[in-house]
Amino acid sequence: MTKPLFPITKLSDLHGLAEALPAADATAADAARARQASLTKPPGSLGRLEELAEFMAMWQGTDRPKIDTAQALVFAGNHGICAQGVNPYPQEVTAQMVANFEAGGAAINQLCRANGAELSVIALNLENPTADFTQAPAMSEAECLEALNKGAAAVDQSADILLLGEMGIGNSTVAAALTSALFGGDVAGWVGPGTGSDADGQTRKCRAIDAGLARHADAIGDAPAILAALGGREQAAICGAVLAARAAGIPVILDGFICTAAAAALFATDPRLLDHCLVGHASAEPGHRLLLEKLNKRPVLEFDMRLGEGSGAAVALGIIRSALACHNGMATFGEAGVSEG
The missing domain is CATH 3.40.50.10210 (Nicotinate-nucleotide-dimethylbenzimidazole phosphoribosyltransferase (CobT), large domain)
Incomplete structure (x- = not known):
């Protein structure tokens, strides 16, 4: 049985903790990035809002991250x-x-x-x-x-x-x-x-x-x-x-x-x-x-x-x-019937 992470009983245990904790979900980040590329805007035109949406995707483990709570x-x-x-x-x-x-x-x-x-x-x-x-x-x-x-x-x-x-x-x-x-x-x-x-x-x-x-x-x-x-x-x-x-x-x-x-x-x-x-x-x-x-x-x-x-x-x-509202709510080029050029 895997030992639970909490409570932590020794400060020295912090040194090896990274190996036991979840890593970022690269697949979710890639999917979020692909969605950003399909939205009705020039690539990269929302700047850091796009980066923040990808960040949230990789740590929530979904291409459609949300904030309900x-x-x-x-x-x-x-x-x-x-x-x-x-x-x-x-x-x-x-x-x-x-x-x-x-x-x-x-x-x-x-x-x-x-x-x-x-x-x-x-x-x-x-x-x-x-x-x-x-x-x-x-x-x-x-x-x-x-x-x-x-x-x-x-x-x-x-x-x-x-x-x-x-x-x-x-x-x-x-x-x-x-x-x-x-x-x-x-x-x-x-x-x-x-x-x-x-x-x-x-x-x-x-x-x-x-x-x-x-x-x-x-x-x-x-x-x-x-x-x-x-x-x-x-x-x-x-x-x-x-x-x-x-x-x-x-x-x-x-x-x-x-x-x-x-x-x-x-x-x-x-x-x-x-x-x-x-x-x-x-x-x-x-x-x-x-x-x-x-x-x-x-x-x-x-x-x-x-x-x-x-x-x-x-x-x-x-x-x-705001970043997630754009990421999840915007239409793709296909959905909007807009030519990608």
């Missing part, structure tokens, strides 16, 4: 690194924003409503922030696995697409720490204003990340260990949701810098683990463009957004719906 998950967590003065807002704001999400008053609520996504917000032990990673690992392996498996369990196995986002005061510092550890380079290149840090605040972020990288140098080269040492519960939950979606054959839209940085821990483990993921938008956070280059991902949108919450993923969902 779009699930949006926003994971929220608090971070011990805030003790280093890396954020201008108190951590109480995380719980306050979760309440706002639940009351329907945030941007993500409006964008999910406008683009047809069912939103769930999952708070992850907000009353107990992770440890300050300048002093200790942010999470033990057990804590990281608990959050990862909660993320996996939140995925609706019947969804046609999954949108992922996050909320957590201090998590732009966590994202910069993760990307610095995973990909190297100048720490300052990964650091941005986040929720509004000024130059002094960004300097504090850099100092905190440098200290964290030095303390956890033995984790460098082991992406799951980096996730536990420097990440947060919402980052681990995002990774779990990405993996559960892949196991269920559900394509994923990642949000901006923080969400993509969380998923980058999977990419650094094995790049194939993010093959089923789109990036919804290019965040205005400076580290995101650098990260997109590392991941070789082209965002669906570039709207200068940097809100988080899954907001960019929700807007991108509307574009993907």
Whole structure:
């Protein structure tokens, strides 16, 4: 009997997971491409809309991909690194924003409503922030696995697409720490204003990340260990949701810098683990463009957004719906009685 993929019981198990997960359906992609060539338009004239339809086909395993159910998950967590003065807002704001999400008053609520996504917000032990990673690992392996498996369990196995986002005061510092550890380079290149840090605040972020990288140098080269040492519960939950979606054959839209940085821990483990993921938008956070280059991902949108919450993923969902409306609804040349020339 094949061992079930979830719950994941050891972080080291992530290293071999790609082999056990479904791959893209090349036959469905070829059939979708052939349909695009037969539609009443010049070849390639819908640009990336055609590419997005083919992407959805290869991961849903059908030449006529659809989105009846779009699930949006926003994971929220608090971070011990805030003790280093890396954020201008108190951590109480995380719980306050979760309440706002639940009351329907945030941007993500409006964008999910406008683009047809069912939103769930999952708070992850907000009353107990992770440890300050300048002093200790942010999470033990057990804590990281608990959050990862909660993320996996939140995925609706019947969804046609999954949108992922996050909320957590201090998590732009966590994202910069993760990307610095995973990909190297100048720490300052990964650091941005986040929720509004000024130059002094960004300097504090850099100092905190440098200290964290030095303390956890033995984790460098082991992406799951980096996730536990420097990440947060919402980052681990995002990774779990990405993996559960892949196991269920559900394509994923990642949000901006923080969400993509969380998923980058999977990419650094094995790049194939993010093959089923789109990036919804290019965040205005400076580290995101650098990260997109590392991941070789082209965002669906570039709207200068940097809100988080899954907001960019929700807007991108509307574009993907448009791509599928054309793919499935347009007539072929034969059906329309139009000469192909």
